[in-house]
Amino acid sequence: MDFAAIDRQIHALEECIEHTVPVGADERLSVGVDLGTAYIVVVVLNSLKQPVACAMEFAQVIRDGLVVDYIGATRIVRKLVGQLEQRLGRTLQHAAIAVPPGTGVKDCATHTHVVEGAGLEVVSVLDEPTAANAVLGVSNGVIVDIGGGxxxxxxxxxxxxxxxxxxxxxxxxxxxxxxxxxxxxxxxAEVLKKQPDRQRDVLVVVRPVIQKMASIINKHIQGRDIAGIYLVGGTCCLRGMEDVIAADTGKPVYKPANPFLVTPLGIALNCHP
Ligand SMILES: Nc1ncnc2c1ncn2[C@@H]1O[C@H](COP(=O)(O)OP(=O)(O)OP(=O)(O)O)[C@@H](O)[C@H]1O
Ligand SMILES: [Mg+2]
Structure with a gap:
């Protein structure tokens, strides 16, 4: 696994949150929409599958992978898509989405309706770990996605x-x-925990919660031959949490430079696989 290449890809995505990369008038664009408990993120890639624009909004319209505020979710996706279309000077047409593993057919359909209600045609529905693994390329190990919920x-x-x-x-x-x-x-508290200069104090206070996450990992990997733990999801941005996970599981832990953006990027990579 080429960790440096993964971090470069994620860094390119981070860059295009603020700085839109120009695209050609006929270039095929790939779009990924991540409907999360804490954030809705929309990622656009160019024909070379390189990130060109990204927009996101903190939103509480999804709970545990289920849409609880259909109209709110659709409104936010439509707004983000509109912003991206304006920035790129292009109409966005097709999108991939992802749902937590085990999501039923009806709930998958609701996710699709939210995104189609915002004007995109959903061409691919995948599960979140498969999306994350489009970026990571793990063959043997466990991907742990710690999001908002x-x-x-x-x-x-x-x-x-x-x-x-x-x-x-x-x-x-x-x-x-x-x-x-x-x-x-x-x-x-949401603002405080994201401040880089406060994360050392924050980790001391929240260590028991991180240890609880480690115990969840231990419970589910028990009896399995796990070569390594791959951390994704916004909560893994917390500096030093990977050391707590490593200590409590006794496994090698890998965390990309920005774990928050791995799944959204992986969803977009699957738009035109
Ligand atoms: N720098 C940071 N430090 C600590 N926590 C962070 C940081 N950035 C984001 N988070 C937290 O990550 C969470 C959101 O992560 P993510 O976007 O992966 O979740 P989600 O996909 O919306 O939720 P879920 O996967 O549970 O549906 C929020 O709780 C947010 O406060
Ligand atoms: Mg998520």
């Missing part, structure tokens, strides 16, 4: 998803603990 695991054996699990501990729990410890509202 849940810790999701996917064990890969010979490049195939062999086992999945999803448990309700995520970034929201981290913020709740910060909120309680510092006596500040949840929203302030």
């Amino acid at each position: 849940t810790t999701g695991l996917s064990v890969l054996e010979d490049g195939q998803v062999a086992y999945v699990a999803d448990e309700a501990t995520g970034g929201n729990h981290v913020s709740l603990v910060i909120s309680g410890s510092y006596g500040i509202p949840f929203e302030e």
Whole structure:
């Protein structure tokens, strides 16, 4: 696995959040829409599958992978797509989406309707670990996606998803603990935990929550031959959390430079596979 190449790809995506990369008038564009518990992220790639534009919004319209505010979700996706179309000077047509593993047919259809309601045709629906693995390329190991609401695991054996699990501990729990410890509202805790210069103090306070995530990983990998743990999802951005996971699992842990953007990028890579 070429970790440096993965980080370069993610860095290019980070760059195009602010700086749109010009595209040709006829170039085929790939779009990925990640409907998460905490963030809705839309990624656009050019015909070479390089990131050209990205937009996101903090939103509480999805819970544990299910759409709880259909109209709100559609409105946000439409807004983000509109912004990206304006930035690129192009109409966006096709998109890929992803759902947590094990999502039923009806709930997949709801995700599709949200994105199609925003004017895109959904050409690919995949599960989130498969999306993340389009970037990571793990053959043997476990991808652990710690988002806002849940810790999701996917064990890969010979490049195939062999086992999945999803448990309700995520970034929201981290913020709740910060909120309680510092006596500040949840929203302030969300801001505080993302401040790079505060992450050292934050980690001390939230260590038990990270240890809970490690115990979820341990529970699900027990009895399996796991070569390594690959961390993705916004909560893994917390500096030093990877050391807690490594200590409590005894496994080698790999974390890309920006774990938050791995799944959104992987979704877009699957738009025209
Ligand atoms: N720099 C950071 N440090 C700590 N936490 C962060 C950072 N950036 C984002 N987060 C947290 O990551 C979470 C969002 O991550 P992500 O976008 O992967 O989740 P999601 O896909 O919306 O949720 P889920 O996968 O549970 O549906 C939020 O709880 C957010 O506060
Ligand atoms: Mg997610």
